[in-house]
Amino acid sequence: xxxxxxxxxxxxxxxxxxxxxxxxxxxxxxxxxxxxxxxxxxxxxxxxxxxxxxxxxxxxxxxxxxxxxxxxxxxxxxxxxxxxxxxxxxxxxxxxxxxxxxxxxxxxxxxxxxxxxxxxxxxxxxxxxxxxxxxxxxxxxxxxxxxxxxxxxxxxxxxxxxxxxxxxxxxxxxxxxxxxxxxxxxxxxxxxxxxxxxxxxxxxxxxxxxxxxxxxxxxxxxxxxxxxxxxxxxxxxxxxxxxxxxxxxxxxxxxxxxxxxxxxxxxxxxxxxxxxxxxxxxxxxxxxxxxxxxxxxxxxxxxxxxxxxx
Amino acid sequence: xxxxxxxxxxxxxxxxxxxxxxxxxxxxxxxxxxxxxxxxxxxxxxxxxxxxxxxxxxxxxxxxxxxxxxxxxxxxxxxxxxxxxxxxxxxxxxxxxxxxxxxxxxxxxxxxxxxxxxxxxxxxxxxxxxxxxxxxxxxxxxxxxxxxxxxxxxxxxxxxxxxxxxxxxxxxxxxxxxxxxxxxxxxxxxxxxxxxxxxxxxxxxxxxxxxxxxxxxxxxxxxxxxxxxxxxxxxxxxxxxxxxxxxxxxxxxxxxxxxxxxxxxxxxxxxxxxxxxxxxxxxxxxxxxxxxxxxxxxxxxxxxxxxxxxxxxxxxxxxxxxxxxxxxxxxxxxxxxxxxxxxxxxxx
Ligand SMILES: Nc1ncnc2c1ncn2[C@@H]1O[C@H](COP(=O)(O)OP(=O)(O)O)[C@@H](O)[C@H]1O
Ligand SMILES: [Mg+2]
Numbered sequence: 206x207x208x209x210x211x212x213x214x215x216x217x218x219x220x221x222x223x224x225x226x227x228x229x230x231x232x233x234x235x236x237x238x239x240x241x242x243x244x245x246x247x248x249x250x251x252x253x254x255x256x257x258x259x260x261x262x263x264x265x266x267x268x269x270x271x272x273x274x275x276x277x278x279x280x281x282x283x284x285x286x287x288x289x290x291x292x293x294x295x296x297x298x299x300x301x302x303x304x305x306x307x308x309x310x311x312x313x314x315x316x317x318x319x320x321x322x323x324x325x326x327x328x329x330x331x332x333x334x335x336x337x338x339x340x341x342x343x344x345x346x347x348x349x350x351x352x353x354x355x356x357x358x359x360x361x362x363x364x365x366x367x368x369x370x371x372x373x374x375x376x377x378x379x380x381x382x383x384x385x386x387x388x389x390x391x392x393x394x395x396x397x398x399x400x401x402x403x404x405x406x407x408x409x410x411x412x413x414x415x416x417x418x419x420x421x422x423x424x425x426x427x428x429x430x431x432x433x434x435x436x437x438x439x440x441x442x443x444x445x446x447x448x449x450x451x452x453x454x455x456x457x458x459x460x461x462x463x464x465x466x467x468x469x470x471x472x473x474x475x476x477x478x479x480x481x482x483x484x485x486x487x488x489x490x491x492x493x494x495x496x497x498x499x500x501x502x503x504x505x506x507x508x509x510x511x512x513x514x515x
Numbered sequence: 516x517x518x519x520x521x522x523x524x525x526x527x528x529x530x531x532x533x534x535x536x537x538x539x540x541x542x543x544x545x546x547x548x549x550x551x552x553x554x555x556x557x558x559x560x561x562x563x564x565x566x567x568x569x570x571x572x573x574x575x576x577x578x579x580x581x582x583x584x585x586x587x588x589x590x591x592x593x594x595x596x597x598x599x600x601x602x603x604x605x606x607x608x609x610x611x612x613x614x615x616x617x618x619x620x621x622x623x624x625x626x627x628x629x630x631x632x633x634x635x636x637x638x639x640x641x642x643x644x645x646x647x648x649x650x651x652x653x654x655x656x657x658x659x660x661x662x663x664x665x666x667x668x669x670x671x672x673x674x675x676x677x678x679x680x681x682x683x684x685x686x687x688x689x690x691x692x693x694x695x696x697x698x699x700x701x702x703x704x705x706x707x708x709x710x711x712x713x714x715x716x717x718x719x720x721x722x723x724x725x726x727x728x729x730x731x732x733x734x735x736x737x738x739x740x741x742x743x744x745x746x747x748x749x750x751x752x753x754x755x756x757x758x759x760x761x762x763x764x765x766x767x768x769x770x771x772x773x774x775x776x777x778x779x780x781x782x783x784x785x786x787x788x789x790x791x792x793x794x795x796x797x798x799x800x801x802x803x804x805x806x807x808x809x810x811x812x813x814x815x816x817x818x819x820x821x822x823x824x825x826x827x828x829x830x831x832x833x834x835x836x837x838x839x840x841x842x843x844x845x846x847x848x849x850x851x852x853x854x855x856x857x858x859x860x861x862x863x
Binding site for chain 1: 638
C-alpha cells in the first residue's frame, strides 16, 4: 500500500477537517518563559551541584546504610586485627597489629562506599532517574563530575566517621595527621567513584554488582597492603600488589599514620616499607600524583562514556 | 498530494516572533535502526504551536523511539527533526532546555520528597531561585499534590507519581511537552484524572503537547493523531476526520459457527468479515438498515448483534488490517541497548 504519511492511503480523499478546532486557529498567548539554559558554565555548575546534593541527601537519609557499612570495617579491624595480633607480635616488632591495619581499613571503607555510590547509577538507570538527568540541558561532563564529587563526599564522610576509632587502636588524634588522611581519603574516593562509574556503564543489571565486587573490589582490597605489610612478599605477589592502583592510595595513608606514632625504625621498615619500583622508593608525593592522574584519566573516560548517544 | 508543510495548520497573524510562528515540531523523513531492526521508518509530520498531537500505535510501533529522537536521547539514523525551532542533531542542549518530558517509565527519585524532586528539576533547568518556589506551588496545585509536597515519593501511588512527573515536566515552562504513554498501567479512574490535568494544562499553559498512547479512547483528546504501525505513520489527521474516512458502521455478530458465518456473509452479501475479539466483524454503509436483511437472510441463528459507529479502533483496523489489541498481542517488548537510555521494561 502506498501511503503518504500525512494524508493516508492514496485514493482515499483527505477529509476536510474544517469543522474541527485545529489548534493553531487558537491564538498563542505568550507564556512567560521562565528561563532558558544557554550553555553557560554557571548552568552546568548548578546542575553539578544538584547531582552532588542529591547524593548527599540520599546518603544522610539512609542512616541504616551508614551504620551497616561501618560493620564490615569494624569486624576487620577488631576481630581479624585482634585475632591476627596474637601471633604476629614478634613479626610486627611489637606494634599493635590493629594500629597497622587502621589506615588500610580506612581505605577499605572509602573503597566500598565510593564504589557503591558510583554503582548506584545502575539503580538510577533501572529506576529512571538517570534519564531525568540525561535529558536536562546540563552538559554531561557536569553530571559526571557532580557524581564523582558526590561519591567523594559521601565516602570521605564515611571514612571520617571511622577515623573516630583511632584512639581505640593506639593512633593519636593528631590534627595534622587527621587532615592529611582526610585529604588522601577524598582523593582516593574521587578516583574510585570515577572508576565505579566506568564499571557501571558496562553493567546491564543490578545483579552484576556482585560480579564487580568479586572481580574488582575484593582483589583491589587484598592486594593493596591494607591487611598485610608489603615487605618480604614472594615476587609474584609483590608484582601484583604493585599493579593494584589502590596500593598507591593505601601507602600514603599508612605513612601518615606511622609518622605520628612512636615506633622503631625497624618496625617502620617491616610494616610500612613503602612501594619500590626496581629499587626506587616512591615518595609520597609521587604516589599521590599517580592517584590524581588516575582520577583524571578515569574521569575523562567516564565523561566520554556518558556523553555518547546512539 | 500536499507536502508536509502544506498540512501544517497555518498560524494566523500573531504578534509572535518568527521563531514562535514556526511549527513546534517539524519532522522530515526521520528514521532509526537498531542493527537490522528498523524501529522508525521515514516518518514525517508537523505539529503546530499549541496543538495536541498524538501518536497512536501498538507496543513496539516505534513511538518511544520517535520521542527519544525528538528529545535528543537517541540519534536519528536518517532524516531531520526540529523541535521548538531547533534542530535536534545540531543543538541538542538547546532543544532540551525548551522541552519537558514525561517518560513512559517513572523517573522520579523515590528517596526524595516531591518538593525535592521538583526543586532539583528546576535547578537542572536553571529556573531562577525567585521564581522556583511559586512555580513549584503552581504545578503542584495543578496536579493536587500540594499537601503531599514534603512526603517521600516512595509513599506515593502510581497515579500520584505520574501526576508528579507531569508537574515536573511543566515546571520549567517548556514550549513543547512530550508525554510518552502518560496513563499506561493506571486504573481507569486515575487515567481519567490524568487526562483532566492534561486538558486543563492545555488551557492554562498553552503549550504544544506531543503524546503517545496505545489507548484508542485517549487519542480522542488529541487535535490530531498519527497512527503508527511497524515504525511507519500509516495515516495522520484529526480523530473526526479519520472516523469519517472509515465512513462505515461496524457490525459484530456472534453465531454458533463463526467460520460458516463468514463464508455465508461473503457468498450472500459480498461482505469481507473477519473475527475480531471473538466476534464476526464487518463493515457496512448503514448498520441499522442492514440488520433486518441480515436477520431475514442469514441461515445460521444469530445469538447477539452489535452495531457501532466508527471508532478509532476501526480506523486502526482499516489501515493496518488488525485491531490494536491483536497488534499488541503479537508485538514483543524489548530491552534497550544503550545502557544509559535503556528503560526498565515490564516491571510496572
Ligand atoms: N535500544 C534499542 N535497541 C534495540 N531495539 C530497540 C531499542 N529501542 C527500541 N527497540 C525496538 O524498536 C521497536 C520500537 O520500540 P518503541 O519505540 O519502544 O515502541 P513503542 O514505544 O511504540 O512501544 C521495538 O521493536 C523495539 O523492540
Ligand atoms: Mg513506548
